[in-house]
Amino acid sequence: MATAxxxxxxxxxxMRQMLESLFTAEGFAVSEAASARDALGLxxxxxxxxxxxxxxxxxxxxxxxVSDLRELRPATPVVLMTAFGTPDTEVDALNAGAFDYAxxxxxxxxxxxxxxxxxxxxxxxxxARERGTTRNEVETELIAESAAMREVASIVRRAARTDTxxxxxxxxxxxxxxxxxxxxxKSARGLRPFHRIHCGGDPEQTDAALFGRANAEDEDRGLFLxxxxxxxxxxxxxxxxxxxQRKLTRVLQEHEVCPNGENEPVKVDVRxxxxxACDLDVEMEAGNFRxxxxxxxxxxxxxxxxxRERPEDIAALALAFTRKRTSGNERRFSQAALRRLQSHPxxxxxxxxxxxxxxxxALTDSEVIHADALPLDDSIDAQAxxxxxxxxxxxxxxxxxxLREVEDRYISQMLTYTGGKKGDAAARLGIDRKTLYxxxxxx
Numbered sequence: 001m002a003t004a005x006x007x008x009x010x011x012x013x014x015m016r017q018m019l020e021s022l023f024t025a026e027g028f029a030v031s032e033a034a035s036a037r038d039a040l041g042l043x044x045x046x047x048x049x050x051x052x053x054x055x056x057x058x059x060x061x062x063x064x065x066v067s068d069l070r071e072l073r074p075a076t077p078v079v080l081m082t083a084f085g086t087p088d089t090e091v092d093a094l095n096a097g098a099f100d101y102a103x104x105x106x107x108x109x110x111x112x113x114x115x116x117x118x119x120x121x122x123x124x125x126x127x128a129r130e131r132g133t134t135r136n137e138v139e140t141e142l143i144a145e146s147a148a149m150r151e152v153a154s155i156v157r158r159a160a161r162t163d164t165x166x167x168x169x170x171x172x173x174x175x176x177x178x179x180x181x182x183x184x185x186k187s188a189r190g191l192r193p194f195h196r197i198h199c200g201g202d203p204e205q206t207d208a209a210l211f212g213r214a215n216a217e218d219e220d221r222g223l224f225l226x227x228x229x230x231x232x233x234x235x236x237x238x239x240x241x242x243x244x245q246r247k248l249t250r251v252l253q254e255h256e257v258c259p260n261g262e263n264e265p266v267k268v269d270v271r272x273x274x275x276x277a278c279d280l281d282v283e284m285e286a287g288n289f290r291x292x293x294x295x296x297x298x299x300x301x302x303x304x305x306x307x308r309e310r311p312e313d314i315a316a317l318a319l320a321f322t323r324k325r326t327s328g329n330e331r332r333f334s335q336a337a338l339r340r341l342q343s344h345p346x347x348x349x350x351x352x353x354x355x356x357x358x359x360x361x362a363l364t365d366s367e368v369i370h371a372d373a374l375p376l377d378d379s380i381d382a383q384a385x386x387x388x389x390x391x392x393x394x395x396x397x398x399x400x401x402x403l404r405e406v407e408d409r410y411i412s413q414m415l416t417y418t419g420g421k422k423g424d425a426a427a428r429l430g431i432d433r434k435t436l437y438x439x440x441x442x443x
Contacts, residue, residue: 004119005046006030009039009053009065019052022108023115036060036068043073050099050118052111055082055089066096075125077118081111091150094142094157100186101157113188120191142175142182143317146310152179152302159300160186165252167237167297168275170304173351176275177233179302184231189271192230195223200239207244212259224257227270237274237297238283245290252296272297307349311342311416317350321357331361336371342416344376411439 006028010016013034020030031046033039037059039051051069055062066078077099082089093101099121100114144153159166160183168176177196184194197209212222223232234240240248251257252272256265274297283289307314315338322331333341346352359375366373396406411429418424426433 004028004049006115007033007039007042007046007048007051007053009033009036009051009057009062011035011054011057015054019111022112023052026112028115036062036065039065040068040072043069043076047073048076049122050115051076051078052115053078053080055080055093056084063092063096063098066093066098070097075122077122079111079114079118081106088150090157091144091153094153095144095150117188117190121185124191142178143313143320145316146305146312148305148310149313152304155300155302156183157186159183159302162300163187163189163271164299165271165297166273166300166302167280168273168302168304169280170275170277171306171349172277173349174304174306175350176304177235179304180231180233180273180275183273184233184271187231187271189230193227194231194233195227196233196235197223198235198239199244200236203241203244206241207247208260210244211247211257213261222257222259224251224268224270225259225266228268229270231271231273234272234274236276238276238278238280238289242290245293249290249293249296252293307346307353308344311413314338314342314346314353317353318357321354322361325358325361331367331369333360333369334371337369337374339416340371340374340376408439411436 004027006023008016008019008023008030010019010032011034016032016034020032023030031042031048033042035057036053039053042048043051051065053062053065060068062078062080062082066080069076069078078097079100079102080093080098081102081104083104090101090103099118102111102114142149142153142156144150156179166180166183168179170176180196181194184190197206199206201209208220208222210223212220212225234248251268254265255269256267258265280289280294280298284291284294307317315333318333318338318341322333341353341356348355356375360369360373363375364373393406401409411425414425414429415422418428422436423433426436429436
Protein backbone atom coordinates (compact mmCIF):
# COMPACT_ATOMS: atom_id res chain seq x y z
CA MET A 1 0.00 0.00 0.00
CA ALA A 2 1.31 3.47 -0.91
CA THR A 3 1.95 5.92 1.93
CA ALA A 4 -1.43 6.68 3.47
CA UNK A 5 -2.18 10.09 4.95
CA UNK A 6 -3.73 9.88 8.42
CA UNK A 7 -5.27 12.55 10.61
CA UNK A 8 -4.92 11.50 14.27
CA UNK A 9 -7.25 13.31 16.70
CA UNK A 10 -6.59 12.63 20.39
CA UNK A 11 -6.55 15.05 23.33
CA UNK A 12 -4.47 12.76 25.57
CA UNK A 13 -0.83 13.57 24.75
CA UNK A 14 0.61 10.21 25.79
CA MET A 15 -1.99 8.25 23.80
CA ARG A 16 -1.51 10.51 20.78
CA GLN A 17 2.26 10.02 20.85
CA MET A 18 1.89 6.26 21.18
CA LEU A 19 -0.50 6.06 18.23
CA GLU A 20 1.65 8.40 16.14
CA SER A 21 4.68 6.14 16.69
CA LEU A 22 2.64 3.01 15.92
CA PHE A 23 1.27 4.28 12.62
CA THR A 24 4.46 6.02 11.53
CA ALA A 25 6.27 2.69 11.96
CA GLU A 26 3.62 1.14 9.69
CA GLY A 27 4.38 3.65 6.95
CA PHE A 28 1.60 6.19 7.52
CA ALA A 29 2.13 9.92 7.12
CA VAL A 30 0.51 11.13 10.36
CA SER A 31 -0.84 14.62 11.07
CA GLU A 32 -1.90 15.27 14.66
CA ALA A 33 -4.67 17.30 16.28
CA ALA A 34 -5.61 17.61 19.96
CA SER A 35 -9.26 18.63 19.36
CA ALA A 36 -12.05 18.37 16.83
CA ARG A 37 -11.64 22.07 16.08
CA ASP A 38 -7.96 21.63 15.18
CA ALA A 39 -8.81 18.53 13.16
CA LEU A 40 -11.38 20.40 11.06
CA GLY A 41 -8.82 23.11 10.38
CA LEU A 42 -6.36 20.52 9.04
CA UNK A 43 -9.09 18.74 7.05
CA UNK A 44 -9.96 22.01 5.30
CA UNK A 45 -6.35 22.33 4.12
CA UNK A 46 -5.49 18.69 3.38
CA UNK A 47 -7.17 15.60 1.98
CA UNK A 48 -6.59 12.57 4.23
CA UNK A 49 -7.03 8.88 3.46
CA UNK A 50 -8.30 8.15 6.97
CA UNK A 51 -9.11 9.87 10.26
CA UNK A 52 -8.57 8.16 13.63
CA UNK A 53 -10.27 10.09 16.42
CA UNK A 54 -11.08 9.78 20.10
CA UNK A 55 -14.76 10.36 20.97
CA UNK A 56 -14.58 12.10 24.35
CA UNK A 57 -12.61 15.35 23.95
CA UNK A 58 -12.95 18.95 25.17
CA UNK A 59 -15.28 20.90 22.92
CA UNK A 60 -16.79 18.90 20.12
CA UNK A 61 -16.90 15.13 20.49
CA UNK A 62 -15.54 12.66 17.99
CA UNK A 63 -19.10 11.80 16.91
CA UNK A 64 -19.77 15.48 16.16
CA UNK A 65 -16.47 15.55 14.26
CA VAL A 66 -17.67 12.66 12.08
CA SER A 67 -20.81 14.61 11.16
CA ASP A 68 -18.75 17.71 10.30
CA LEU A 69 -16.28 15.69 8.24
CA ARG A 70 -19.12 14.08 6.28
CA GLU A 71 -20.02 17.59 5.11
CA LEU A 72 -16.43 18.69 4.53
CA ARG A 73 -14.78 15.47 3.29
CA PRO A 74 -17.61 12.96 2.68
CA ALA A 75 -15.31 10.34 1.12
CA THR A 76 -12.84 10.20 4.03
CA PRO A 77 -13.43 7.26 6.41
CA VAL A 78 -13.30 7.89 10.17
CA VAL A 79 -12.43 5.30 12.81
CA LEU A 80 -13.50 6.26 16.34
CA MET A 81 -12.08 5.10 19.67
CA THR A 82 -13.12 5.66 23.27
CA ALA A 83 -12.61 4.43 26.80
CA PHE A 84 -16.15 5.50 27.75
CA GLY A 85 -18.13 3.41 25.30
CA THR A 86 -21.55 1.82 25.71
CA PRO A 87 -23.65 -0.10 23.16
CA ASP A 88 -25.51 3.19 22.47
CA THR A 89 -22.21 5.00 21.89
CA GLU A 90 -21.23 2.34 19.38
CA VAL A 91 -24.49 2.69 17.45
CA ASP A 92 -24.37 6.51 17.61
CA ALA A 93 -20.86 6.40 16.12
CA LEU A 94 -21.95 4.18 13.24
CA ASN A 95 -25.13 6.20 12.68
CA ALA A 96 -23.03 9.36 12.42
CA GLY A 97 -21.10 7.71 9.61
CA ALA A 98 -18.01 6.28 11.31
CA PHE A 99 -16.34 3.46 9.39
CA ASP A 100 -15.57 1.53 12.57
CA TYR A 101 -15.32 1.86 16.32
CA ALA A 102 -12.60 0.67 18.73
CA UNK A 103 -13.31 0.57 22.49
CA UNK A 104 -10.26 1.28 24.68
CA UNK A 105 -8.17 -0.39 25.84
CA UNK A 106 -7.38 -2.12 22.55
CA UNK A 107 -4.55 -4.16 21.15
CA UNK A 108 -2.44 -2.20 18.63
CA UNK A 109 -3.16 -4.86 16.00
CA UNK A 110 -6.91 -4.27 16.39
CA UNK A 111 -6.86 -0.58 15.60
CA UNK A 112 -4.18 -1.10 12.92
CA UNK A 113 -6.44 -3.59 11.16
CA UNK A 114 -9.44 -1.25 11.34
CA UNK A 115 -7.50 1.71 9.96
CA UNK A 116 -5.87 -0.31 7.16
CA UNK A 117 -9.24 -1.68 6.11
CA UNK A 118 -10.67 1.86 6.07
CA UNK A 119 -7.79 3.07 3.89
CA UNK A 120 -8.20 0.15 1.48
CA UNK A 121 -11.90 0.88 1.16
CA UNK A 122 -11.18 4.57 0.59
CA UNK A 123 -8.64 3.85 -2.16
CA UNK A 124 -11.01 1.44 -3.89
CA UNK A 125 -13.72 4.10 -3.94
CA UNK A 126 -11.29 6.74 -5.18
CA UNK A 127 -10.34 4.49 -8.10
CA ALA A 128 -14.02 3.76 -8.76
CA ARG A 129 -14.78 7.50 -8.92
CA GLU A 130 -11.91 8.01 -11.34
CA ARG A 131 -13.46 5.34 -13.59
CA GLY A 132 -16.88 6.93 -13.15
CA THR A 133 -18.36 3.77 -11.64
CA THR A 134 -18.94 4.87 -8.06
CA ARG A 135 -21.95 3.16 -6.47
CA ASN A 136 -24.30 5.47 -4.64
CA GLU A 137 -23.63 4.54 -1.04
CA VAL A 138 -27.11 5.48 0.03
CA GLU A 139 -28.18 2.16 -1.52
CA THR A 140 -26.49 0.33 1.35
CA GLU A 141 -27.00 2.87 4.13
CA LEU A 142 -28.34 1.33 7.32
CA ILE A 143 -30.83 3.68 8.97
CA ALA A 144 -31.02 3.07 12.72
CA GLU A 145 -33.09 5.68 14.56
CA SER A 146 -35.46 3.23 16.28
CA ALA A 147 -34.48 0.97 19.17
CA ALA A 148 -35.15 -2.08 16.98
CA MET A 149 -32.79 -0.92 14.23
CA ARG A 150 -30.17 0.26 16.69
CA GLU A 151 -30.07 -3.30 17.97
CA VAL A 152 -29.73 -4.57 14.39
CA ALA A 153 -26.86 -2.14 13.77
CA SER A 154 -25.11 -3.34 16.91
CA ILE A 155 -25.45 -7.00 15.89
CA VAL A 156 -24.20 -6.19 12.38
CA ARG A 157 -21.11 -4.52 13.74
CA ARG A 158 -20.29 -7.44 16.03
CA ALA A 159 -21.04 -9.99 13.31
CA ALA A 160 -18.77 -8.11 10.90
CA ARG A 161 -15.80 -9.03 13.07
CA THR A 162 -16.45 -12.73 12.48
CA ASP A 163 -16.80 -15.10 9.51
CA THR A 164 -19.88 -16.74 10.98
CA UNK A 165 -22.97 -17.46 8.87
CA UNK A 166 -25.92 -15.13 9.42
CA UNK A 167 -29.68 -15.61 8.98
CA UNK A 168 -31.76 -12.46 8.45
CA UNK A 169 -35.48 -12.81 9.22
CA UNK A 170 -38.19 -10.37 8.28
CA UNK A 171 -41.05 -9.43 6.00
CA UNK A 172 -40.45 -8.57 2.37
CA UNK A 173 -39.16 -5.02 1.91
CA UNK A 174 -37.80 -4.54 5.43
CA UNK A 175 -34.20 -4.08 4.22
CA UNK A 176 -32.69 -7.54 4.61
CA UNK A 177 -30.36 -7.09 1.64
CA UNK A 178 -29.26 -3.67 2.91
CA UNK A 179 -28.25 -5.35 6.17
CA UNK A 180 -26.40 -8.10 4.29
CA UNK A 181 -24.46 -5.62 2.15
CA UNK A 182 -23.64 -3.45 5.17
CA UNK A 183 -22.37 -6.49 7.08
CA UNK A 184 -20.20 -7.51 4.12
CA UNK A 185 -18.85 -3.99 3.63
CA LYS A 186 -17.94 -3.63 7.33
CA SER A 187 -16.22 -7.02 7.50
CA ALA A 188 -12.68 -8.04 6.59
CA ARG A 189 -14.23 -9.43 3.38
CA GLY A 190 -15.47 -5.98 2.39
CA LEU A 191 -13.10 -5.64 -0.57
CA ARG A 192 -13.84 -9.14 -1.83
CA PRO A 193 -16.82 -10.17 -3.99
CA PHE A 194 -20.43 -9.95 -2.83
CA HIS A 195 -22.87 -12.08 -4.83
CA ARG A 196 -26.58 -12.59 -4.35
CA ILE A 197 -29.13 -15.07 -5.65
CA HIS A 198 -32.86 -15.48 -5.17
CA CYS A 199 -33.44 -19.11 -4.24
CA GLY A 200 -36.97 -19.34 -5.60
CA GLY A 201 -36.06 -19.83 -9.26
CA ASP A 202 -36.07 -22.97 -11.35
CA PRO A 203 -34.17 -25.64 -9.36
CA GLU A 204 -31.92 -26.65 -12.27
CA GLN A 205 -30.99 -23.05 -13.02
CA THR A 206 -30.43 -22.33 -9.33
CA ASP A 207 -28.22 -25.43 -9.07
CA ALA A 208 -26.10 -24.28 -12.03
CA ALA A 209 -25.94 -20.72 -10.68
CA LEU A 210 -24.78 -21.84 -7.23
CA PHE A 211 -22.46 -24.75 -8.00
CA GLY A 212 -21.43 -24.16 -11.62
CA ARG A 213 -20.36 -26.87 -13.97
CA ALA A 214 -17.16 -28.59 -15.03
CA ASN A 215 -14.61 -26.69 -17.14
CA ALA A 216 -16.76 -23.54 -17.06
CA GLU A 217 -15.64 -20.01 -17.87
CA ASP A 218 -15.82 -17.32 -15.20
CA GLU A 219 -19.53 -16.46 -15.41
CA ASP A 220 -20.50 -20.16 -15.32
CA ARG A 221 -18.17 -21.27 -12.52
CA GLY A 222 -20.95 -20.96 -9.96
CA LEU A 223 -21.46 -18.35 -7.28
CA PHE A 224 -19.64 -20.28 -4.55
CA LEU A 225 -16.43 -20.26 -6.60
CA UNK A 226 -16.91 -16.69 -7.81
CA UNK A 227 -17.56 -15.50 -4.22
CA UNK A 228 -14.43 -17.22 -2.87
CA UNK A 229 -12.97 -14.98 -0.16
CA UNK A 230 -16.14 -12.93 -0.06
CA UNK A 231 -19.82 -13.22 0.76
CA UNK A 232 -22.78 -15.04 -0.82
CA UNK A 233 -26.26 -13.71 -0.04
CA UNK A 234 -29.06 -16.27 -0.36
CA UNK A 235 -32.37 -14.43 -0.64
CA UNK A 236 -35.56 -16.41 0.18
CA UNK A 237 -33.50 -19.41 1.26
CA UNK A 238 -36.71 -21.16 2.36
CA UNK A 239 -37.56 -21.65 -1.33
CA UNK A 240 -34.53 -23.86 -2.09
CA UNK A 241 -35.48 -27.24 -3.52
CA UNK A 242 -34.77 -30.23 -1.21
CA UNK A 243 -31.80 -31.48 -3.25
CA UNK A 244 -30.25 -28.01 -3.23
CA GLN A 245 -30.76 -27.80 0.52
CA ARG A 246 -28.78 -31.03 0.83
CA LYS A 247 -25.95 -29.72 -1.38
CA LEU A 248 -25.85 -26.39 0.47
CA THR A 249 -25.66 -28.17 3.82
CA ARG A 250 -22.64 -30.13 2.59
CA VAL A 251 -20.88 -26.97 1.38
CA LEU A 252 -21.41 -25.30 4.75
CA GLN A 253 -20.18 -28.39 6.56
CA GLU A 254 -17.14 -29.24 4.44
CA HIS A 255 -16.24 -25.76 3.08
CA GLU A 256 -15.90 -27.25 -0.37
CA VAL A 257 -17.99 -27.34 -3.53
CA CYS A 258 -18.16 -29.94 -6.29
CA PRO A 259 -19.16 -28.31 -9.60
CA ASN A 260 -21.71 -30.26 -11.62
CA GLY A 261 -19.90 -32.81 -13.77
CA GLU A 262 -16.77 -32.80 -11.59
CA ASN A 263 -15.67 -35.59 -9.27
CA GLU A 264 -13.13 -33.62 -7.23
CA PRO A 265 -14.38 -31.02 -4.74
CA VAL A 266 -12.81 -27.57 -4.58
CA LYS A 267 -12.14 -25.79 -1.26
CA VAL A 268 -13.98 -22.49 -0.90
CA ASP A 269 -13.86 -19.68 1.66
CA VAL A 270 -17.28 -18.07 1.51
CA ARG A 271 -19.38 -16.42 4.17
CA UNK A 272 -23.07 -17.18 3.69
CA UNK A 273 -25.75 -14.69 4.66
CA UNK A 274 -29.23 -16.11 4.16
CA UNK A 275 -32.58 -14.35 4.37
CA UNK A 276 -36.21 -15.40 4.61
CA ALA A 277 -39.64 -13.90 5.15
CA CYS A 278 -40.96 -17.27 6.39
CA ASP A 279 -41.08 -18.82 9.83
CA LEU A 280 -38.49 -21.56 9.35
CA ASP A 281 -39.60 -23.33 12.53
CA VAL A 282 -42.96 -23.92 10.85
CA GLU A 283 -41.25 -24.98 7.61
CA MET A 284 -39.08 -27.49 9.48
CA GLU A 285 -42.09 -28.96 11.29
CA ALA A 286 -43.84 -29.34 7.94
CA GLY A 287 -40.79 -31.12 6.51
CA ASN A 288 -40.09 -28.37 3.97
CA PHE A 289 -36.75 -27.21 5.37
CA ARG A 290 -33.80 -29.24 6.63
CA UNK A 291 -33.13 -28.90 10.33
CA UNK A 292 -29.35 -29.37 9.91
CA UNK A 293 -29.26 -26.61 7.28
CA UNK A 294 -31.24 -24.30 9.56
CA UNK A 295 -28.74 -24.65 12.39
CA UNK A 296 -25.77 -24.09 10.06
CA UNK A 297 -27.33 -20.88 8.75
CA UNK A 298 -28.84 -19.59 11.98
CA UNK A 299 -25.57 -19.04 13.87
CA UNK A 300 -26.18 -15.29 14.16
CA UNK A 301 -29.87 -14.43 13.68
CA UNK A 302 -30.90 -10.87 12.82
CA UNK A 303 -34.60 -10.04 12.99
CA UNK A 304 -35.87 -7.13 10.89
CA UNK A 305 -39.00 -5.54 12.31
CA UNK A 306 -41.72 -4.26 9.95
CA UNK A 307 -41.56 -0.55 9.20
CA ARG A 308 -44.98 0.01 10.82
CA GLU A 309 -43.41 -1.04 14.15
CA ARG A 310 -40.55 1.47 13.90
CA PRO A 311 -41.97 4.83 12.75
CA GLU A 312 -38.88 6.55 14.20
CA ASP A 313 -36.96 5.34 11.12
CA ILE A 314 -39.38 6.72 8.53
CA ALA A 315 -38.19 10.34 8.40
CA ALA A 316 -34.54 9.29 8.09
CA LEU A 317 -35.38 6.72 5.42
CA ALA A 318 -37.40 9.27 3.45
CA LEU A 319 -34.46 11.68 3.60
CA ALA A 320 -32.02 8.96 2.47
CA PHE A 321 -34.25 7.97 -0.46
CA THR A 322 -34.65 11.64 -1.40
CA ARG A 323 -30.89 12.22 -1.42
CA LYS A 324 -30.40 9.06 -3.44
CA ARG A 325 -32.78 10.27 -6.15
CA THR A 326 -31.81 13.97 -6.19
CA SER A 327 -28.00 13.75 -5.80
CA GLY A 328 -28.17 15.67 -2.54
CA ASN A 329 -30.37 18.54 -3.82
CA GLU A 330 -32.32 20.31 -1.07
CA ARG A 331 -35.76 18.77 -1.54
CA ARG A 332 -37.56 17.70 1.60
CA PHE A 333 -40.87 16.70 3.15
CA SER A 334 -42.87 19.04 5.36
CA GLN A 335 -43.48 18.09 8.98
CA ALA A 336 -47.13 17.34 8.17
CA ALA A 337 -46.01 15.09 5.31
CA LEU A 338 -43.61 13.25 7.61
CA ARG A 339 -46.39 12.72 10.17
CA ARG A 340 -48.58 11.28 7.42
CA LEU A 341 -45.76 8.99 6.33
CA GLN A 342 -45.24 7.87 9.93
CA SER A 343 -48.91 6.99 10.37
CA HIS A 344 -49.19 4.94 7.16
CA PRO A 345 -49.35 1.13 7.68
CA UNK A 346 -46.56 0.36 5.14
CA UNK A 347 -47.56 -3.18 4.27
CA UNK A 348 -44.74 -3.09 1.69
CA UNK A 349 -42.28 -1.79 4.31
CA UNK A 350 -39.24 0.29 3.26
CA UNK A 351 -39.62 -0.79 -0.37
CA UNK A 352 -43.10 0.75 -0.47
CA UNK A 353 -41.80 3.91 1.23
CA UNK A 354 -39.06 4.25 -1.38
CA UNK A 355 -41.66 3.93 -4.13
CA UNK A 356 -43.79 6.67 -2.53
CA UNK A 357 -40.74 8.94 -2.21
CA UNK A 358 -39.85 8.37 -5.88
CA UNK A 359 -43.38 9.16 -7.02
CA UNK A 360 -43.60 12.24 -4.80
CA UNK A 361 -40.38 13.64 -6.25
CA ALA A 362 -41.50 12.91 -9.80
CA LEU A 363 -44.99 14.37 -9.45
CA THR A 364 -44.15 17.60 -7.58
CA ASP A 365 -41.90 20.48 -8.58
CA SER A 366 -41.73 22.34 -5.27
CA GLU A 367 -38.71 22.15 -2.97
CA VAL A 368 -40.96 21.12 -0.06
CA ILE A 369 -43.32 18.17 -0.53
CA HIS A 370 -46.51 18.66 1.47
CA ALA A 371 -48.85 16.07 2.97
CA ASP A 372 -51.57 16.49 0.34
CA ALA A 373 -49.04 15.75 -2.42
CA LEU A 374 -48.17 12.29 -1.11
CA PRO A 375 -49.44 9.50 -3.38
CA LEU A 376 -50.79 7.46 -0.48
CA ASP A 377 -53.94 5.42 -0.13
CA ASP A 378 -54.88 5.92 3.51
CA SER A 379 -57.97 3.74 3.34
CA ILE A 380 -57.80 1.00 5.93
CA ASP A 381 -57.85 -2.63 4.83
CA ALA A 382 -59.59 -4.22 7.83
CA GLN A 383 -58.51 -7.73 6.88
CA ALA A 384 -54.86 -6.66 6.51
CA UNK A 385 -55.00 -4.79 9.83
CA UNK A 386 -56.47 -7.83 11.59
CA UNK A 387 -53.80 -10.10 10.06
CA UNK A 388 -51.00 -7.68 10.96
CA UNK A 389 -52.34 -7.24 14.49
CA UNK A 390 -52.51 -11.00 14.96
CA UNK A 391 -48.89 -11.41 13.86
CA UNK A 392 -47.80 -8.54 16.12
CA UNK A 393 -49.55 -9.99 19.16
CA UNK A 394 -48.06 -13.41 18.44
CA UNK A 395 -44.58 -11.82 18.35
CA UNK A 396 -45.35 -9.97 21.60
CA UNK A 397 -46.42 -13.22 23.27
CA UNK A 398 -43.25 -14.99 22.09
CA UNK A 399 -41.16 -12.11 23.43
CA UNK A 400 -42.93 -12.35 26.80
CA UNK A 401 -44.20 -8.73 26.76
CA UNK A 402 -46.54 -7.79 29.59
CA LEU A 403 -49.97 -6.34 28.90
CA ARG A 404 -48.67 -2.98 30.15
CA GLU A 405 -45.81 -3.07 27.63
CA VAL A 406 -48.17 -3.90 24.75
CA GLU A 407 -50.51 -1.07 25.80
CA ASP A 408 -47.58 1.38 26.04
CA ARG A 409 -46.43 0.52 22.52
CA TYR A 410 -49.92 0.98 21.09
CA ILE A 411 -50.30 4.32 22.87
CA SER A 412 -46.93 5.43 21.47
CA GLN A 413 -48.06 4.47 17.96
CA MET A 414 -51.29 6.45 18.40
CA LEU A 415 -49.33 9.51 19.60
CA THR A 416 -47.14 9.24 16.50
CA TYR A 417 -50.27 9.06 14.33
CA THR A 418 -51.78 12.16 15.94
CA GLY A 419 -48.54 14.13 15.77
CA GLY A 420 -48.15 14.08 19.56
CA LYS A 421 -51.58 15.57 20.25
CA LYS A 422 -52.61 13.80 23.43
CA GLY A 423 -56.22 15.01 23.30
CA ASP A 424 -56.75 13.50 19.83
CA ALA A 425 -54.87 10.34 20.86
CA ALA A 426 -56.99 9.91 24.01
CA ALA A 427 -60.21 10.29 21.98
CA ARG A 428 -59.09 7.65 19.46
CA LEU A 429 -57.98 5.32 22.26
CA GLY A 430 -61.30 5.72 24.08
CA ILE A 431 -59.72 6.85 27.33
CA ASP A 432 -59.87 10.00 29.40
CA ARG A 433 -57.31 12.67 28.47
CA LYS A 434 -56.14 12.89 32.10
CA THR A 435 -55.42 9.15 32.07
CA LEU A 436 -53.15 9.58 29.05
CA TYR A 437 -51.39 12.59 30.57
CA UNK A 438 -50.64 10.59 33.70
CA UNK A 439 -49.37 7.57 31.73
CA UNK A 440 -45.58 7.12 31.97
CA UNK A 441 -44.33 5.78 28.61
CA UNK A 442 -40.64 6.16 29.39
CA UNK A 443 -40.04 2.53 30.42
